[in-house]
Amino acid sequence: xxxxxxALLLTLLLNTLPAHAQTTDASPQPTRxxxxxxxxxxxxxxxxxxxxxxxxxxxIVQLDDSLKDEVKDVLDKIxxxxxxxxxxxxxxRIKRDVxxxxxxxxxxxxxxxxxxxxxxxxxxxxxxxEDLYKEREQFDKxxxxxxxxxxxxxxxxxxxxxxxxxxxxxxxxxxxxxxxxTLIRKNPEFDQNRRATSQSKTxxxxxxxxxxxxxxxxxxxxxxxxxxxxxxxxxxxxKEATLKEMERLTEISKNxxxxxxxxxxxxxxxxxxxxxxxxxxxxxxxxxxxxDARRDISSIFARYRELRTxxxxxxxxxxxxxxxxxxxxxxxxxx
Numbered sequence: 001x002x003x004x005x006x007a008l009l010l011t012l013l014l015n016t017l018p019a020h021a022q023t024t025d026a027s028p029q030p031t032r033x034x035x036x037x038x039x040x041x042x043x044x045x046x047x048x049x050x051x052x053x054x055x056x057x058x059x060i061v062q063l064d065d066s067l068k069d070e071v072k073d074v075l076d077k078i079x080x081x082x083x084x085x086x087x088x089x090x091x092x093r094i095k096r097d098v099x100x101x102x103x104x105x106x107x108x109x110x111x112x113x114x115x116x117x118x119x120x121x122x123x124x125x126x127x128x129x130e131d132l133y134k135e136r137e138q139f140d141k142x143x144x145x146x147x148x149x150x151x152x153x154x155x156x157x158x159x160x161x162x163x164x165x166x167x168x169x170x171x172x173x174x175x176x177x178x179x180x181x182t183l184i185r186k187n188p189e190f191d192q193n194r195r196a197t198s199q200s201k202t203x204x205x206x207x208x209x210x211x212x213x214x215x216x217x218x219x220x221x222x223x224x225x226x227x228x229x230x231x232x233x234x235x236x237x238x239k240e241a242t243l244k245e246m247e248r249l250t251e252i253s254k255n256x257x258x259x260x261x262x263x264x265x266x267x268x269x270x271x272x273x274x275x276x277x278x279x280x281x282x283x284x285x286x287x288x289x290x291x292d293a294r295r296d297i298s299s300i301f302a303r304y305r306e307l308r309t310x311x312x313x314x315x316x317x318x319x320x321x322x323x324x325x326x327x328x329x330x331x332x333x334x335x
Contacts, residue, residue, distance in 0.1 A: 032334040035324055042321045049314045056307040060300055067296040074289045075149060077282060079156040083196050084273035085188045091279050092199035094286065095153050099203060101290055102153075103210065105297065106146040112301065113139040127315035135308070140248070144255055147211070151259045154207045155266040157200035161193050204263050211260045218253045222246060 030038075078098060083091040116136045123129060169183040225246050228234060234242060274282070 029331075029334065032328070032331065035328055035334075039321065039324050039328070042317060042324065046314060046317055046321065049310065049317070053307060053310045053314060056303055056310060060303045060307065063296050063300050063303070067293060067300070070289055070292060071149075074286060075152070078286070079152060079269070080271060081274045081278075081282070082156075082158055082271035083192065083279070084275060085192045087274060087276040087279040088192070089195050089199050090276060091274060091282070092157060092196050092203075094279065094283050095157055096199065096203045098286060099150050099153050099207065102146050102150050105293075106143050106150075108297070109139055109143050109146070112304070113143070125315050125319055127318040128312060131308075131311045131315060135304075140252065144252070147256070147259055150207055151262050154200075154204045154263050156269060156271060157203055157266075158193060158196035158271075159200065159266060159268045161189075164190065204266065208260060208263045211256050211263065215253060215256050215260070218249050218256065222249050222253070225249070 075098075078091075078095060081091055083089055113136055116132050116139065120129060120132050120136070123132070164187050167185050167187045169185070225242050229239065229242055229246075
């Protein structure tokens with residue numbers, strides 16, 4: 001922008017100070033033509049910045065869609081299979097590993113969401129707050145999808161089945177012995193189910209504990225907000241924001257409670273036992289997808305940081321534009 005525009009901007013900023021801090025001599029009034037020119041230039045400038053922000057958003061969407069498609073494909077494969085007597089607990093251990101990977105990714109997103117919470121707590125710019133609310137809502141959905149994925153994996157793991165521990169086969173012979181021609185052998189399905197359910201129980205316990213901790217944190221946050229509401233120290237605007245935040249936390253708590261119930265009372269969907277070699281192949285596929293996912297998530301967060309910087313700059317300029325437009329409304333007779 002030209003030097004004259006910068007001078008005008010300074011004038012406009014000075015005019016936003018409280019009345020007692022302003023002096024007529026120190027704050028010369030701009031002309032209406034100057035303000036209208038400033039508004040026009042600022043709108044052109046903001047349009048270009050919005051185009052830049054839109055390009056970054058499209059990059060995030062493209063990366064995110066690619067990541068979701070790839071992860072969904074591999075999750076569908078994992079959820080559809082189970083161990084066989086040959087693979088023993090290979091598939092179950094793969095599922096537990098994937099649960100752990102998704103859990104770490106969810107925590108990464110939660111840490112980034114906490115930064116948005118802090119930014120919302122400290123900024124007073126309404127344009128920035130609007131952007132932060134939108135971004136945090138996206139993070140809420142992503143984290144909820146990750147928890148659903150973990151719950152789905154835990155639910156796909158084997159549950160207890162009433163297999164007979166021993167199989168009895170008539171050999172067709174006879175004799176005076178205790179088995180009277182009957183062959184008794186250990187039931188491999190009984191042993192397999194016992195091995196698999198041991199892994200399942202551990203996985204579901206870990207997932208359930210993590211969700212319960214999340215619910216406890218949400219309860220603490222809700223209690224803190226309720227204390228703020230009853231303190232009588234909030235403005236009407238702050239009360240409204242606090243009530244909205246409580247509604248948001250209530251919705252998240254509801255989702256977590258439902259997810260906890262799904263973990264504690266699993267309804268296992270039909271799965272297909274696979275061989276050891278098939279389980280190993282699946283493990284290699286997961287490693288490849290996990291490597292791609294780490295790269296994509298890193299790229300996505302780099303774009304998010306770039307977008308946040310862009311939106312912060314836009315929000316600052318939008319606030320200045322709003323002040324200039326308000327000046328035009330307040331000074332209809334200015335020359």
